[in-house]
Amino acid sequence: MRIFDPHIHMSSRTTDDYEHMREAGIRAVVEPAFWMGQPRTSPATFIDYFDSLLGWEPYRASQFGVRHHCALALNPKEAEDPRCRDVLDLLPRYLVKDGVVAVGEVGYDSMTAAEEEAFQRQLDLAREFDLPVLVHTPHRDKIAGTRRSIDVLREAGLPPERVVIDHLNELTVAMVVEAGHWAGFSIYPETKMDERRMVALLLEYGVERMMVNSAADWGRSDPLKTREVGLAMLASGFSSHDVEALLWHNPAAFYGQSGRLQLDEPEAPAAGDFAGNTVMRGA
Numbered sequence: 001m002r003i004f005d006p007h008i009h010m011s012s013r014t015t016d017d018y019e020h021m022r023e024a025g026i027r028a029v030v031e032p033a034f035w036m037g038q039p040r041t042s043p044a045t046f047i048d049y050f051d052s053l054l055g056w057e058p059y060r061a062s063q064f065g066v067r068h069h070c071a072l073a074l075n076p077k078e079a080e081d082p083r084c085r086d087v088l089d090l091l092p093r094y095l096v097k098d099g100v101v102a103v104g105e106v107g108y109d110s111m112t113a114a115e116e117e118a119f120q121r122q123l124d125l126a127r128e129f130d131l132p133v134l135v136h137t138p139h140r141d142k143i144a145g146t147r148r149s150i151d152v153l154r155e156a157g158l159p160p161e162r163v164v165i166d167h168l169n170e171l172t173v174a175m176v177v178e179a180g181h182w183a184g185f186s187i188y189p190e191t192k193m194d195e196r197r198m199v200a201l202l203l204e205y206g207v208e209r210m211m212v213n214s215a216a217d218w219g220r221s222d223p224l225k226t227r228e229v230g231l232a233m234l235a236s237g238f239s240s241h242d243v244e245a246l247l248w249h250n251p252a253a254f255y256g257q258s259g260r261l262q263l264d265e266p267e268a269p270a271a272g273d274f275a276g277n278t279v280m281r282g283a
């Protein structure tokens, strides 16, 4: 099984995770910029974070045979914090970089006016820099948040096929499919969406314009959940062709719209260090 995880926060994972991911068939990932678990106190910390998503993390991934790309944005949770808003002025100098394949995650957390303004400004940036967009939907009041996100996207006039709306469930998938956007699903070990429910949705909606991810981050999560979905699909009678479409070709097509995806094998692990550091310390 060849897998592209379109939404996974590798900065919060270990090298063991990279090893297991490679064994499971994961060959490419996109890491969207997000909240770090505790509030940031200034835009300067975003600079180092963005730089690590473009430098150290792709280097670390390459040591395990995984292609790493990123999506950059001011995330919805911190869009509300006045200490972080100036990040919006820093984004243009990052969105031109090769490893950036989308603007994201953007969208709503608590559906405030400040979040909405940051969301709209970043949709303008996506248009200006000709990048696809990854939209996060809130975990509370998801139906209203998803509906409002679709309205904001329509007002912004972005082509629907250049947007994935993520963290969907049984209650929000239909409106996203109807609007013509890509539908994204984060599969978690215990809460929210799981692989059984995902297969039921795939039986109903098919695999076209659908993407699944593990979202793996600081919380309880599992970076191999994409493979679990593939196995559950095969057990339910889907063909390996459908599994490959969902787990590889769909994310490749979506992020391929950036013109910046690199999906060939990364260079051999021994290819030097990164700023004097390596993950093979002591080897």
Ligand SMILES: [Zn+2]
Pocket (backbone or CB within 6 Å): 007, 009, 032, 034, 105, 215
């Ligand atoms: Zn995320």
